[in-house]
Amino acid sequence: MHGMDTPTTYFHWGFILISMPNLLVIGGMIVVFAIALFAPFPHAEGDDVSKK
Amino acid sequence: MSARSSVEEEPAADSKSWTLRVRQAIDRHLPMDHLLPDRQPYYVGSWVYVFGVVTIAALVWVVISGVALSFMGPQWWHDSGLGRFVNSLHFWSVQLFFIFMVLHLWGQYFMAGWRDGRAATWMIGVVIFAVSILTAFTGYLSQQNFDAQYIAINAKDAMNSAGIGAFFNVLNFGQMYGLHIMLLPIGVTILVVLHIVMVRTRGVVKPIDPEGGARP
Numbered sequence: 500m501h502g503m504d505t506p507t508t509y510f511h512w513g514f515i516l517i518s519m520p521n522l523l524v525i526g527g528m529i530v531v532f533a534i535a536l537f538a539p540f541p542h543a544e545g546d547d548v549s550k551k
Numbered sequence: 552m553s554a555r556s557s558v559e560e561e562p563a564a565d566s567k568s569w570t571l572r573v574r575q576a577i578d579r580h581l582p583m584d585h586l587l588p589d590r591q592p593y594y595v596g597s598w599v600y601v602f603g604v605v606t607i608a609a610l611v612w613v614v615i616s617g618v619a620l621s622f623m624g625p626q627w628w629h630d631s632g633l634g635r636f637v638n639s640l641h642f643w644s645v646q647l648f649f650i651f652m653v654l655h656l657w658g659q660y661f662m663a664g665w666r667d668g669r670a671a672t673w674m675i676g677v678v679i680f681a682v683s684i685l686t687a688f689t690g691y692l693s694q695q696n697f698d699a700q701y702i703a704i705n706a707k708d709a710m711n712s713a714g715i716g717a718f719f720n721v722l723n724f725g726q727m728y729g730l731h732i733m734l735l736p737i738g739v740t741i742l743v744v745l746h747i748v749m750v751r752t753r754g755v756v757k758p759i760d761p762e763g764g765a766r767p
Contacts, residue, residue: 532654535598542596
């Protein structure tokens with residue numbers, strides 16, 4: 500757990516400079532997006548789920 | 552006596568009555584089964600389509616908590632337990648609003664949501680994104696704490712270098728607070744309503760056919 504009263508860690512790769520919190524948020528968003536793409540979506544009874 | 556009186560007869564569309572013309576235009580472009588549909592096409596069965604709705608849900612919480620904060624004032628949101636809770640609710644619902652707005656943006660980008668006459672819907676979404684950033688920025692300046700002062704002192708040079716510092720003065724708390732709780736949220740809300748109505752008018756964009764063109 501990172502102390503809330505100290506400066507955060509920064510990652511520096513070439514021209515990319517990003518803080519740990521921002522990296523975590525962007526990484527989490529990519530994970531949520533991937534889950535949304537592949538997780539099965541519940542259908543109501545009688546829904547037409549065939550790929551016409 | 553007939554079941555339908557002459558008063559209920561729908562006059563011609565070229566009537567001089569502007570209320571009638573507006574009503575007929577709404578009936579033509581946005582019938583109720585488009586505005587409040589109970590079924591969606593099969594391709595809408597994906598969690599990607601939920602991102603937009605979650606963004607709206609977050610916006611609702613932003614507005615509700617914001618109304619409470621504006622009514623109770625800074626003393627309340629800094630010093631009382633309930634005030635700090637509502638302050639946090641406002642802050643974190645804004646974070647969720649932006650996160651899910653960007654996820655919605657990614658989804659619409661990859662499915663090319665601007666196709667088939669939906670360019671205006673896409674562009675209004677772009678404007679909502681820009682106005683939301685301005686709203687969040689003025690929100691950071693309205694916190695009434697050292698963080699707000701730090702942001703204002705640092706941001707003033709950027710505004711001045713862009714040539715807008717004279718009429719968008721980040722050191723002027725009254726101006727920033729007024730923009731944050733009045734003009735900008737009203738702007739975001741109106742644009743979001745317009746965005747939703749446009750989505751409902753044309754429906755959700757069809758998937759891209761790998762063979763070329765949209766699916767039937």
